[in-house]
Structure formats: structure tokens, C-alpha cells
Amino acid sequence: MILNFAIQKKDMKKITILLILSTLTLTGFSQSVFNNKKKTTKSNNSGYKITGEVVGLEDSTVMLAYYFGGKQYATDTANVTNGKFTFRGDEKLKGGMYLVVLSDNKYFDLIVSEQRFSFSTKLNNLVGEMIFENSEENTPFYEYLNFIITMQKQVNPIRQQLETADDQIKKELQIEVQKIDNKVKKYQTSFLENNSDKFFSKIIIATTEIEIPQAPLDSTGSPDKNFPYRFYKKHFWDNIDFSDERMLRTPVFFSKMDQYLNKLTVKHPDSINLSADILVDKSKANQEIFRYVVSYITSTYERSKIMGMDAVFVHMVENYYITNQCNWVDSTELVKIADRAQKIAPNLIGRKAAEFHDFYGRPFMKDTLGIIHTLNEINADYTVLIFFGPTCGHCKKEIPKVKHNLDSLILAGYDIKTFAVATEFDKKEWKRFIRNQKIEDWINVSDINHDEEGSPVASSDWRDKYDIYSTPVIYLLDKEKKIIAKRITHTQIVEIISRLEEDQR
Numbered sequence: 001m002i003l004n005f006a007i008q009k010k011d012m013k014k015i016t017i018l019l020i021l022s023t024l025t026l027t028g029f030s031q032s033v034f035n036n037k038k039k040t041t042k043s044n045n046s047g048y049k050i051t052g053e054v055v056g057l058e059d060s061t062v063m064l065a066y067y068f069g070g071k072q073y074a075t076d077t078a079n080v081t082n083g084k085f086t087f088r089g090d091e092k093l094k095g096g097m098y099l100v101v102l103s104d105n106k107y108f109d110l111i112v113s114e115q116r117f118s119f120s121t122k123l124n125n126l127v128g129e130m131i132f133e134n135s136e137e138n139t140p141f142y143e144y145l146n147f148i149i150t151m152q153k154q155v156n157p158i159r160q161q162l163e164t165a166d167d168q169i170k171k172e173l174q175i176e177v178q179k180i181d182n183k184v185k186k187y188q189t190s191f192l193e194n195n196s197d198k199f200f201s202k203i204i205i206a207t208t209e210i211e212i213p214q215a216p217l218d219s220t221g222s223p224d225k226n227f228p229y230r231f232y233k234k235h236f237w238d239n240i241d242f243s244d245e246r247m248l249r250t251p252v253f254f255s256k257m258d259q260y261l262n263k264l265t266v267k268h269p270d271s272i273n274l275s276a277d278i279l280v281d282k283s284k285a286n287q288e289i290f291r292y293v294v295s296y297i298t299s300t301y302e303r304s305k306i307m308g309m310d311a312v313f314v315h316m317v318e319n320y321y322i323t324n325q326c327n328w329v330d331s332t333e334l335v336k337i338a339d340r341a342q343k344i345a346p347n348l349i350g351r352k353a354a355e356f357h358d359f360y361g362r363p364f365m366k367d368t369l370g371i372i373h374t375l376n377e378i379n380a381d382y383t384v385l386i387f388f389g390p391t392c393g394h395c396k397k398e399i400p401k402v403k404h405n406l407d408s409l410i411l412a413g414y415d416i417k418t419f420a421v422a423t424e425f426d427k428k429e430w431k432r433f434i435r436n437q438k439i440e441d442w443i444n445v446s447d448i449n450h451d452e453e454g455s456p457v458a459s460s461d462w463r464d465k466y467d468i469y470s471t472p473v474i475y476l477l478d479k480e481k482k483i484i485a486k487r488i489t490h491t492q493i494v495e496i497i498s499r500l501e502e503d504q505r
Helices: 138-162 167-194 199-206 227-234 245-249 251-262 269-283 287-302 310-321 331-347 393-411 427-437 490-504
Strands: 048-055 061-068 071-079 084-089 096-101 107-112 116-122 131-133 382-388 416-422 443-446 473-477 483-486
Touching: 048 107, 061 245, 061 251, 071 084, 071 096, 096 245, 107 138, 131 138, 138 167, 138 199, 167 199, 199 245, 199 251, 245 251, 245 287, 251 269, 251 287, 269 287, 269 310, 287 310, 310 331, 382 393, 393 416, 393 427, 393 490, 427 443, 473 490, 483 490
Parallel strands: 048 116, 382 416, 416 443
Antiparallel strands: 048 084, 061 071, 061 096, 096 107, 116 131, 382 473, 473 483
């Protein structure tokens, strides 16, 4: 089950904290492959039992949930009687950071490492009044939270004054902020020394920013402007313990992974592949983290709407799935994943478009007069490769727009040819489509063949090579017939060609 609500981290600039204090709303539920098993009514030492009391809480239902992959998943519910409730199950909870969600949209966090402990607090001061029994993890965790809250109360008014203060007062206020900042740093250092064996210490360390040293001088004798970025990205994962799978069940891991892939990595398949390999290599320290990282990257870039990012999906499949490193995927699913990557691989951005050859290596695409044509015979700066169905309703709407834009580009002096492939098997419908759409000046070809029984047959697997599962599909090729863009619209044809021409000036 999944809880959809916003999480807001309140921080004091240099003061690193992990204090989640936002309002949540329960809006829906779904299952996750990483969810714990449903609870049962049995109770034994192999499972978990977390007993709580919230003074002032009305009789209702409370929920136990955990952080995972940027979301929150419910794993248990309990009824509240006189403010008391118990979460109980036969299977041990997977360690990490959990939430107790109350009926009035309030919640608070717990560290789950121990499987059997209790707590009590008051509804009007959930963090400040929290007391634990039999939990060596949560007691220091809440001591830390209470200290940070106290420091926040001291610094927030000062920060408000800074917004309107004059220069002299501002300097004095900044000194006060620095004092509080130093006090927090000193406390944090002491906390980490005294609680080095606690999981929350790993969370604090994980949220600590990398300190960037002074940049060295470049060849001109000036500080290297790119050094901070390179150093930061290289050391980005230094503070994450990849051997501890509990890190998956915190708000930290997914946030850092998202930052690393989407903000610190150039949005180009080659760059993302490099970052993905670095991240995957580090994740091998723990099988569960490895499983999550590989699965997340693979599925994310398979579904990406950014053109060309399917190359990342192919990279992941080729390097991790078909090399038998993903033992959580059964043989049937592995075949599907590998087949999907195999279909995508031939038409990745930058690769040369596959020629239309039959299984014997002979060209076979014919025009309406039976004359064979190939992509390689086209001599133009750009080739627009279009796949359409003569009876396809969407094709009938899109092709005139493509025709209009291509004619406009050609009139403007661009060297463009169009290679249009009909995907259906009715020659009369195909000819009618060409005539109605006024595309006689295109190179119109088709692969219309039938066996002895009159059933349609294809001369090769060109539909798979170009991943044609619907129409229309438009590819843009350069002079060497390398794929510049794919699955684009009539508008994008103009945008891409115009941008490429502008870059060449």
C-alpha cells in the first residue's frame, strides 16, 4: 500500500537536519514488490511488536509505513483504544525509517532496527514528549530531534530579522546565527562519536554535504572553474553506506540517487550510462540495494519520454540482465526484457538506420511500379523515414501536416528527401492514400507479399528493427543515414532540422 503525501525537509542552511514536519493526506493504496508481508494475528519472537501510546489521541486507526523510492508504503494498521495501540506481525520488519500515521493527519518517525519496543508521547507535542522503552535506536534519535527543534526555535526569529535588517544589525545577527550553527555542529560531532553504532548516525552522515577543497590552478594560472563540480560528483557517494540495506528505507537514498542521475549528470545517454555504472558498482555491496538500483534505472529509462534515453535501458539490459547478474528476475521475464532491448538496440540515436534487406541480404522495398528502393541510394542532407498505415486514422491526420512542413523546409532551401514505408498489405488502399495525401513526390515503398494461401508475409524483421508497433512513426536521418531523432511529430521535424542548421552556422 502506498501513501501519497508531501514531505518537507526544514533545514537551517548550513545546519544539516533530518526532521520531517509536514502535513500528510492519505489518498490511495497500491502494492510494492518490496513491501513486507501482511500481518497475522499470531505473536512470536520471530516477528515484530511495536506498542505505542499517544495521550490525547481519540479512538481511531493508526498506520505504520516506511519510506522507499521517494514514496511511503503502508505495512500495518492498528486500532486505537484510549490512546493505545500495537503493531504486530509474524514476519520481521525490514530495517529503516518508518512513520506512525495518526488519524488527524499528524505523523512522526521511528527507526526500526529492533523488532520489539514501545513508546509513549502526547498528541500536542509528539516529538518533545516522546519516551521509548527497549529501543537503543530511537532514544538518541529523539534526543537529536529535540535538540534540533530547540535550535530551530532560536535561529528562526533571527533569520526573519535578517530579511529586513540594515547592514550593521545584519552583521550582528549573522554572528548569532553562526554561533548557533557552531553549536549544532559541535553537538552533531559529539552525537556521532557517542552513537557510532546507531543507524540514525548513518542517516546524519548521509545528509552531510561534501566539503570541496580549494580549486587548483588551470593552465592559465586561474582557479579551475570546473573543479568543484568534478570533485563534488566524484565524492558524492562518500557518505552513503551501501552495505546497509536499511538506507533504502529512508528519504535520503532515493533523493540522492535522483540528484545524482538527474541534476549532476548531463542528460545524454552516454553520460547517464557512465553514472549508472558507477552507482551500480557501489550498490553491489548489498544485494537488496543492487537489486533496487538496477531495477529503478532500467525501468525509469525504459519509460522515459526524453528521446534517446532508451539507450540507457539497452545498456542496463546488456550489461546486467543478460549477463545473469539479476537473479531476482525469472527466466520468462528475462526473455521479455532481453527481447525488448534487442528490438530497441538497432534504432538507437546515433546508430545507422537499418537497411531494408531480406533474410538473404537482398533489398526488397518496392514502389507502386515494383521498382526496388533502398535508404542508401538517397543522396540528401536529411532523410525523413516515415512508417504509416494507409487505413490508419491518425496517419491521415498527421501525414498532411508532415507534408506541409517538409515542403516548407524544402522551399526554404533545405536538402530533404522522404522515404515513406506503408505497413499494411492492401495495394489499392496504399495507392489511394498516396493519391489522396498528395505525396507522390516522396519515395513510397511497401513490403506487400502473400503466401500460397493468401496470407500476408514480411520479407524481413524490419518492423522489429524499427520498433513499429503503431503508426505513424517518424525517424530523421542525417546524410550518412545515422538516426538523428525518432518517434517525432511534424512539428519536431522543423524544430530539430532548424536547430541543427543553426548549430552548423
